[in-house]
Amino acid sequence: MTIKDPETIHDVEGVPVHNVHRHDVVIIGAGLAGMRAAVEASDEFDVAVISKVFPTRSHSGAAQGGIAASLANEEEDHWEWHMFDTVKGSDYLGDQDVIETLVKEAPVVVREFEHFGAPFSRTSEGRIAQRLFGGHTKDFGRGGPVLRACYGVDRTGHVLLHTLYEVCVRNQVRFYSEFHALSLIIEDGECRGVVAWDIVNGGVHVFHAKTVMFGTGGYGKVFKITSNALANTGDGLGMVLRAGLPLEDMEFVQFHPTGLYLQGILVSEAARGEGGHLINGKGERFMEKYAPDKMELAPRDLVSRSIQTEINEGRGINGEAYVYIDLRHLGKEKIMHQLPQIHELAWKFLHVDCVTDPIPIQPTGHYSMGGIPTDIDGRVLLDGKQIPVKGFYAGGECACVSVHGANRLGTNSLLEASLFGRRCGKSIIRYLRENREFSDLPADAAVEAIKMVKRLLSSDGDEKIGKIREDLQVMMTGKCGIFRNEKQLGDLKKELRKLEERYANVRLDDKSETFNTDLLEALELGNMLEFSELIVEGAYARKESRGAHSRTDFPDRDDGEWLKHTLAWKKDGKISFDYKPVTITRFQPKERKY
Amino acid sequence: MAILKFKINRYNPDDERRGHYEQEYELDVPKGYTVLDCLNDIKWKIDGTLSYRRSCRSGICGSCAMTINGVNNLACETQALSLKSDTVTIEPLRGYPVVKDLVVSLDPIVRGLMAVRPYMINKTPPPTDQERFQSPEERDKLEGLYECILCGSCTSACPSFWADKEYLGPHAFLKAYRFVADSRDEDARAHLEALDDKHGLWRCHTIFNCVEACPKGLNPTKAIAELKKEIVKGKVG
Numbered sequence: 001m002t003i004k005d006p007e008t009i010h011d012v013e014g015v016p017v018h019n020v021h022r023h024d025v026v027i028i029g030a031g032l033a034g035m036r037a038a039v040e041a042s043d044e045f046d047v048a049v050i051s052k053v054f055p056t057r058s059h060s061g062a063a064q065g066g067i068a069a070s071l072a073n074e075e076e077d078h079w080e081w082h083m084f085d086t087v088k089g090s091d092y093l094g095d096q097d098v099i100e101t102l103v104k105e106a107p108v109v110v111r112e113f114e115h116f117g118a119p120f121s122r123t124s125e126g127r128i129a130q131r132l133f134g135g136h137t138k139d140f141g142r143g144g145p146v147l148r149a150c151y152g153v154d155r156t157g158h159v160l161l162h163t164l165y166e167v168c169v170r171n172q173v174r175f176y177s178e179f180h181a182l183s184l185i186i187e188d189g190e191c192r193g194v195v196a197w198d199i200v201n202g203g204v205h206v207f208h209a210k211t212v213m214f215g216t217g218g219y220g221k222v223f224k225i226t227s228n229a230l231a232n233t234g235d236g237l238g239m240v241l242r243a244g245l246p247l248e249d250m251e252f253v254q255f256h257p258t259g260l261y262l263q264g265i266l267v268s269e270a271a272r273g274e275g276g277h278l279i280n281g282k283g284e285r286f287m288e289k290y291a292p293d294k295m296e297l298a299p300r301d302l303v304s305r306s307i308q309t310e311i312n313e314g315r316g317i318n319g320e321a322y323v324y325i326d327l328r329h330l331g332k333e334k335i336m337h338q339l340p341q342i343h344e345l346a347w348k349f350l351h352v353d354c355v356t357d358p359i360p361i362q363p364t365g366h367y368s369m370g371g372i373p374t375d376i377d378g379r380v381l382l383d384g385k386q387i388p389v390k391g392f393y394a395g396g397e398c399a400c401v402s403v404h405g406a407n408r409l410g411t412n413s414l415l416e417a418s419l420f421g422r423r424c425g426k427s428i429i430r431y432l433r434e435n436r437e438f439s440d441l442p443a444d445a446a447v448e449a450i451k452m453v454k455r456l457l458s459s460d461g462d463e464k465i466g467k468i469r470e471d472l473q474v475m476m477t478g479k480c481g482i483f484r485n486e487k488q489l490g491d492l493k494k495e496l497r498k499l500e501e502r503y504a505n506v507r508l509d510d511k512s513e514t515f516n517t518d519l520l521e522a523l524e525l526g527n528m529l530e531f532s533e534l535i536v537e538g539a540y541a542r543k544e545s546r547g548a549h550s551r552t553d554f555p556d557r558d559d560g561e562w563l564k565h566t567l568a569w570k571k572d573g574k575i576s577f578d579y580k581p582v583t584i585t586r587f588q589p590k591e592r593k594y
Numbered sequence: 595m596a597i598l599k600f601k602i603n604r605y606n607p608d609d610e611r612r613g614h615y616e617q618e619y620e621l622d623v624p625k626g627y628t629v630l631d632c633l634n635d636i637k638w639k640i641d642g643t644l645s646y647r648r649s650c651r652s653g654i655c656g657s658c659a660m661t662i663n664g665v666n667n668l669a670c671e672t673q674a675l676s677l678k679s680d681t682v683t684i685e686p687l688r689g690y691p692v693v694k695d696l697v698v699s700l701d702p703i704v705r706g707l708m709a710v711r712p713y714m715i716n717k718t719p720p721p722t723d724q725e726r727f728q729s730p731e732e733r734d735k736l737e738g739l740y741e742c743i744l745c746g747s748c749t750s751a752c753p754s755f756w757a758d759k760e761y762l763g764p765h766a767f768l769k770a771y772r773f774v775a776d777s778r779d780e781d782a783r784a785h786l787e788a789l790d791d792k793h794g795l796w797r798c799h800t801i802f803n804c805v806e807a808c809p810k811g812l813n814p815t816k817a818i819a820e821l822k823k824e825i826v827k828g829k830v831g
């Protein structure tokens with residue numbers, strides 16, 4: 001018998017045998033969701049984590065303000081209060097059974113982070129310190145704001161992300177760092193792995209798995225002004241759509257009230273939690289008009305709309321498209337001790353010293369409430385409702401279970417990512433205990449992915465990636481931003497189709513295999529174009545205003561018609577919809593006032 | 595607005611023949627543009643082959659460290675116009691193998707990090723339904739340590755690393771001390787073990803390059819001094 005060169009041996013068409021890897025669990029994404037799942041599952045099984053950026057560079061690390069849990073370390077608090085706030089914040093679109101799980105398990109998840117070694121800030125008794133955040137209140141909204149956001153200075157995401165990476169290292173999780181996932185391998189309703197591109201060396205790899213989990217994060221980069229990292233392109237959503245699976249509630253996109261003017265970089269809500277004021281061009285604390293009770297600490301959708309209204313009506317600073325967040329009255333010591341990163345960001349990016357000057361801000365694209373529909377155990381749903389895809393899980397910002405409904409409260413998403421990451425890990429363990437064998441890989445598992453990469457690497461059209469992407473971002477911000485209407489959304493639908501045509505005609509400058517970021521950006525743009533249409537179509541279809549989805553032509557919430565989740569598919573370029581009811585347990589929908 | 599000339603060090607292993615070379619680009623740079631914004635403009639509008647790492651664009655992910663006019667810094671945090679120079683020279687971080695253009699291999703950074711057992715080690719189980727207590731004073735000891743974003747600037751600037759490629763590097767020492775200094779960690783020895791070695795602490799000649807290079811204003815040299823004390827204490831005690 002002759003020994004064959006591994007380059008020429010293929011189990012999977014087109015992929016050399018040494019590029020085929022096998023693990024019990026393959027997780028795409030090394031943010032809080034992915035790594036929290038990895039920590040859990042690696043107690044018992046062989047876990048690999050694939051990430052297109054080095055793990056600690058995942059976007060979770062940019063989170064500043066805090067992670068919610070009713071620890072009651074600083075003052076009285078209860079999970080029931082947290083639940084009420086989350087339900088109300090969601091404009092009653094959140095599913096109350098999963099919200100109940102979220103708020104009940106929150107204290108456990110946060111304390112576990114502490115046990116793992118996370119350097120939280122501390123109270124004088126040595127407990128985890130907590131601060132105020134918008135929408136979190138006492139006594140079912142009847143009391144004032146409550147100290148619920150657990151924090152590590154203003155680098156909460158950083159401390160949690162690094163801690164999880166450290167625990168993964170301890171648990172010997174296998175990292176495939178700088179691999180870009182291309183497609184899912186799904187056969188007979190069962191997920192059997194993923195195909196990925198090795199960024200550093202080039203080449204297509206196949207990851208054969210018994211279970212796959214997505215923690216691929218958000219997609220802020222479809223907007224021009226955004227707080228999100230350049231890597232936040234929603235790749236997971238593109239892959240899921242291409243695999244013929246639905247996405248849920250994509251029309252709900254959160255715009256954070258306070259992004260640095262023109263940059264979009266976030267000024268954490270902690271700035272308002274610690275007492276910052278919003279000021280318009282006339283020097284007024286304008287939130288008085290919109291939320292007389294909660295003022296700056298009203299939920300984000302409301303504050304963003306208020307700022308945008310001030311700007312649209314000419315009351316921005318000097319009539320321009322920004323207002324101020326003023327921290328000066330907090331004093332130097334409080335700013336430097338509690339908000340040092342904000343001080344640093346304002347200084348480095350706008351040359352504003354927030355001790356002596358107010359910071360120019362505008363609303364910024366921030367968070368995707370919608371995503372891959374899952375059940376309470378993180379199982380991805382084939383029909384979006386009940387039937388799980390075997391062996392496929394999702395958690396964190398890419399998923400929609402749905403705890404945030406139409407609007408997420410600050411600090412609830414680090415919580416969601418960690419908590420449902422952990423739940424994914426647990427349900428993966430349960431699944432693997434019963435499903436010990438690998439199912440066969442289809443021989444053509446990588447064919448589509450290889451075609452996709454080859455097409456781009458030999459592309460010879462006359463469109464540039466950067467230009468198409470910029471057009472997409474400008475259009476999405478202009479016509480599918482904080483305020484929406486039928487006319488603009490209708491135009492946008494057509495324009496997006498044209499962008500897809502242009503995308504088919506791109507040309508990459510870089511045709512090499514090694515660290516080809518031109519290729520990566522093209523792949524990312526392909527994903528963004530894939531799901532942007534669903535955001536727009538979903539927003540077009542939903543003829544009401546709820547949470548972050550605000551239609552000027554339908555300004556009211558319409559529970560009779562629209563108290564339901566959107567499910568959307570894209571097959572052969574055609575979009576189809578279905579809807580599912582919201583789970584309501586403890587709190588009946590009421591008018592939402594702050 | 596000003597027109598700046600960017601001289602960028604380039605290398606593509608898929609084109610070995612060309613080797614390392616310098617390429618120039620001219621760019622209209624508006625006020626407020628960071629060096630990363632400039633690189634993005636070059637990449638997106640002029641030359642898509644230019645390669646560099648970036649993600650958060652807000653100085654927290656650690657991807658975009660590079661040498662800008664001779665100084666290691668984060669491109670996303672460096673205002674282009676405040677460099678006060680018509681020409682901006684950009685090179686990959688020194689000392690690491692170059693993968694392509696401004697992208698360097700992360701292997702040395704990861705290797706150094708792993709050597710110090712970069713995770714909290716406890717022998718006693720945590721309390722149930724409670725956090726481990728830590729006073730604000732104890733917590734303050736972690737200030738200046740836990741903020742490291744693993745950008746690699748410090749180790750890249752270190753002559754000891756240039757001379758010995760197996761030297762663990764200041765970033766690794768800082769991480770080790772982050773755990774040694776943590777009142778909750780119960781096995782300082784485990785973090786220190788790898789440091790008491792010829793590729794470890796004793797190779798540090800307190801040149802302070804790392805302190806200067808750190809874009810986050812951290813002080814690895816101080817951590818090294820503290821660690822040396824800990825090791826000596828361990829040997830005596």
Ligand SMILES: Cc1cc2nc3c(=O)[nH]c(=O)nc-3n(C[C@H](O)[C@H](O)[C@H](O)COP(=O)(O)OP(=O)(O)OC[C@H]3O[C@@H](n4cnc5c(N)ncnc54)[C@H](O)[C@@H]3O)c2cc1C
Nearest residue numbers: 029030031032033052060065066181217396397411413414
């Ligand atoms: C600036 C900012 C501040 C925030 N502050 C807070 C806060 O204070 N509190 C709060 O609760 N929430 C906050 N949020 C929201 C919160 O940070 C995110 O929702 C959360 O961190 C998402 O975690 P994740 O694990 O789902 O995704 P991420 O942390 O975004 O991780 C995604 C992972 O997927 C990987 N990935 C993606 N695509 C691919 C691919 N194709 N191939 C391979 N890997 C891939 C990435 O490499 C990355 O590792 C903030 C968000 C922003 C933008």
Ligand code: SF4
Nearest residue numbers: 742743745746748808
């Ligand atoms: S110590 Fe500073 S320079 Fe070194 S890796 Fe950490 S952040 Fe970067």
Ligand code: FES
Nearest residue numbers: 649651655656670
């Ligand atoms: S891009 Fe994240 S540190 Fe510069």
